[in-house]
Amino acid sequence: MAVDHNVFITEESIEGETAGPLAGRTIAVKDNLSTAGVRTTCGSEMLADYVPPYDATAVTRVTDAGATIVGKANMDEFGMGTTTETSAFGPTRNPADPERVPGGSSGGSAAAVAAGEADLALGSDTGGSVRCPAAFCGVVGIKPTYGLVSRYGLVAYANSLEQIGPIANTVEDAATLLDVIAGPDPHDGTTREAGADSDYAAAADGDVDGMTIGVVTELFDGADERVVETVEAAIADLEARGAETVEVSLPSLEYAVQAYYVIAMSEASSNLARFDGVRYGHRGESDGNWNESFAETREAFGAEVKRRILLGTYALSAGYHDAYYAKAQDARAWIKADFDDAFESVDAIASPTMPVLPFELGESLDDPLRMYLADANTTPVNLANLPAISVPAGTADGLPVGLQLVGPAFGEETIVRAASAVEDAL
Structure with missing residues (x-):
């Protein structure tokens, strides 16, 4: 009997152009990316019936490139979660083990690819939300440099x-999908020209001879031994292909999770103020x-969203801004400086x-702190606005394990090249 992984919130076919680099490919789109005429819920009762009047730039680019959208993928509510269990539309199951979570918040997108329900998927990554589900589901996920891909139409x-x-x-x-969605957009003033002329697909040649890869000691400390062994074996494969590995220390990473959640929750409390029952x-x-x-309107938010709004509002409130938000921004600057020094x-x-390894369904719901700490290896990348890729490194006890490779700003070609070498070896 086939397992229903609860991948899609809305199954809808949006045909792409007949020609282009993605012609004939199907794609799942995370349900926080606007699709004209097709509801976009963000996994929330708050937007259960919301139908956008326009497409996100990334959506327009994939359909112009020939891809056919096959559905809006399930997600943690408003992207707030690491397991895709906070969705108002029920949890998504991991195709590698249906009794485990697929990761989050782009769990539906990663599960769609892993289960063969779409060839490709778009997710969004605020603190690891593309890389986490890619690792848990045994697929590839890229978090681009901030400014490489337009956020226009992303809730x-x-x-x-x-x-x-x-x-x-x-x-x-x-x-190849990154090649399609990358590039400046007049609708998004944060996009940059840098990287727009790159050929990321061509960089997937596996040639790491002479490449120097830093192994971050702090990001191995405390990790599950099975994960460490699998990742170390993948790094050994890179060495066998000619890469040199050196240990690097980034002492600021001790504060990354704390800084990330203060900043993310503060911005969330401001962004979600627009859901006031007046406009949509x-x-x-x-x-x-x-x-x-x-107050009655905002009862439509789930428990995790309410928690983050309250904590973010507190961190920004008079008397506490300097104690929490300002210190988090100082930590962010330190983290970026540590990465710059390493590169x-x-x-x-x-x-x-x-x-x-992937949590069992329900395992982390009653322990939000455990869920937050699981983001320790991914959040520093977002704080420093750098690119990173998660590539399958192998399995442990039959469950997928991901290797993360981080590059300097707009260094996507380097991490794609290294990831393709890991993939070839596996």
Whole structure:
């Protein structure tokens, strides 16, 4: 009997052009990317009936390139989660083991590719939300440099951190999708010309001879031994192909998770203030005053979203801004400086993508802190606005393990090349 992995919130076919680099390919689109005429829910009751009047730039680019969208993929509500269990439309199951989570928040996108329900997928990555599910589902996921891919049409969670990224079964396919969606966009002032003329798919040649890869000691400490062994074996494969590995230390990473969640929750509390029942989305039916109606409207948010809004509002409130938000921004600057220093002597940085194997369904729901700490290896990349890729490194106890490769700003070609060497060896 076939397992229903609950991959899609909405199954809808949106035909692409007849020709182009993605012609004949199917693609799943995370449900926080606007699709004209097709509902976009963000995995929330708040937007259960919302139908955007326009396409996100990334959506337009994939259909112009010939891809056919086959559905809007399930996700943690408003991107807030690491397991795709906070979705108002039920959890997605991991195709590698249906009793385990697929990772999050782009779990539906990664599961769609892993289960063969789409050739490719688009996700968004605020603190690891493309790389985490890619690692847990045994597929490839790329978090681009901030500014390489337009965020126009992406429902905002934390603007200064998030990027739209590709998910695919192979490094070359993920790189091909990145070629399609990358490049400046007049609708998004944060996009840059840098990298627009690159050929990421051509970089998937596996040639790492002479490449120097830094192994971050801090990101192996405390990781599951099975994960460490699998990732170390993949790094050994890179050495066998001519890469040199050196240990690097990034002491600032001790504070990355704390800094990330203060910044992300603060931005979320501001971004989600727009859901007030006046303009769009769920609206409370209270006949009382405006405050009562507003409170009733925001009951449509799930528990995890409410938690992050409250914590973010607290961190930004008078008397606490300097104690929390300002210190988190200082830590962010330190993290970026540590990466910059490391890239003076290495071409890429390697670590486990996730320090743990996929959780069992329900395992982390009652322990949010455990879920937050699982993001320890992915959040630093977003704080530093760098590119990273998760590539399958093998399996442990039959479950997928991902190797993360981080590059300097707009160094996507380097990490694609290194990831393709890992893929070839595997």
